[in-house]
Amino acid sequence: MNKTIYAIISFGFLLIAGASPLRAQLDNAGTIIKASATEQGRQDANTLLKAYFKPIGKGFGTDLNTGWFNTAKTHSLLGFDLTVSASVARVPGSDRSFNVQKLNLKELEYIEEESTSPVTPTAFGPGESNTTMGAYYSYTNPQTGEQQRERVDFEMPAGTDVPYVPAPMVQASVGFIKGTDVTVRYVPPLDLPNDIKLDLWGVGLKHDITEWLPGGKLIPVNISLQAGYTKLNSSIAFNVDPEQGADVENNYDPSTWNGQKAALRTNAFTVNALVGKTLPFISLYGGIGYETSSLVIDTPGSYPVTVPNEDFPDQSSQPKKIKKVDNPIDISYDKNSSFRGLVGTRIKLAFFNVTASYTLSKYPVGQVGVGFSFR
Incomplete structure (x- = not known):
């Protein structure tokens, strides 16, 4: 069973990470990294990429805050369930584009x-972009001693035209005393094809408060409170190659650019109030909750940027050269918080479960899963 679950999760992460818009667009986003030759240019490149990857910061955190439960009822003592699920957050129209002139670039x-x-x-x-940006570089003309200013243009990357942020999950819940469930999420460190690496863990608690309410034994539904925390670390390799051309001077060995990757660190926390009814073959529940998440993206490795070649300032062809920058991107998305409403169901066939839920928030999330339970 452990090998089977491990294989399912590995395959699920492989499919989603391999097809992820983040993975597909990182190479294109490298054009922005090429504009980070100066300290101010690096800050502007971070601002542009933070806007470009904004849906990752919100959508991925919302995904990780989903799927903690499939009923409002808690397990009996030592009852447990094991669930494999996938969540997909829908990116609203307001976060599918942005205006570069409103970013206060320097x-x-x-x-x-x-x-x-x-x-x-x-x-x-x-899936199309027609936005051109210019990166300006100032230097001293070695022949005249005068200050000169040159511009190198680059195109903003397009999107994938797929407004969905996916995330898979595996978790197990165990019932303890006084109507309390402990839920654990865990994915061991995985090395997937295309230099994709990840590991995940999380812990949650759900407590049935029905018995603490006046006349609780007569209440025909289950009422519970739930909280959960998830931490995900992952990295995805991508390539930013130096510009080629007869007018581009490149004094770096090709191995200089090995090891380029985007590293992501995500923390997500949610608390929910649930009410539901569990019947022999089906469970229904609804609730309200609050969620918050943070995400950090950085780019370990060395990256080539194109700058004017100040050794040849008077040539009409405006020769260029390659400059190396290290770890140019360090983006933080903090306190993506919101209230949410949710509904869900679980269909039980002997020990086999099929689950589904829908979360209404700024980034609505649909979630489906399969698993086994013994109550």
């Missing part, structure tokens, strides 16, 4: 042309 600049637009997709937005 060094990078929107290049306005007849065919361009300052409104550009996020990673989960439309």
Whole structure:
């Protein structure tokens, strides 16, 4: 059974991580990293990428706060269930694009042309982008001693045109005394193809408060409180290659760019009040809750950026050169908090369960799962 569950989770994470818009768009987002040659340019690149990956910060945290329970009722003493599920958060229209002119950039600049637009997709937005940005570099002309300023343009990446943020999960719950369940989430460190790595753990509590209410034994439904915390660490390899061309000077060995990756660290916490009814073959529940999450994305490794070659400032071809920057991106999404409403059901066939739920929040989440339970 352990090997089977491990295989299911490994395959689930492989499918979702391999098809994830984040994985698909990281290479394209590398064009923004190439604008981080200066300290101010690096800050602007972080601002652009924070806006571009905004749905990850909200959607992924919402996914991790889902699926903690499939009934309002708690287990009997030492009763337990094991569930494998997948959650998908829908990105609202307001977070599928953003306006670069509203980001208060200091060094990078929107290049306005007849065919361009300052409104550009996020990673989960439309599959086309026509936003051009310019990165400006100042240097001293070695021949004249005068200060010069050059611009290197780059295109903002498109989205995937898939406005959904997915996340799989495996967890087990065990009943203890006084109507209390302890739930544990755990995925051991996995090394998946395409240099995808991840590990996850979480812990939750659910307590049936029906017996503490006046006349609780006569209440025909179960009323419970639940809280859960999840922590996810993952990394995804991607490639930002140096610009090629006869006018580009590159003095770095190709191995310099090995080890490029995006590292993600997510923390999610939720608390919920539930009411529901459990019948022999089906359970129904609903509730309200509060959730919060945070996400950090950084980019360990060395990355090539293109800058003007100040050794040849007077050539009309404006020669360029490659400069190396280390760990250019460090983005934090903090306190993505919201209230939510939720409904769900569990269909029980002997020891086999099929579960489904829907969470109504800024990022609505649908969740389905299968598992086994012994109450």
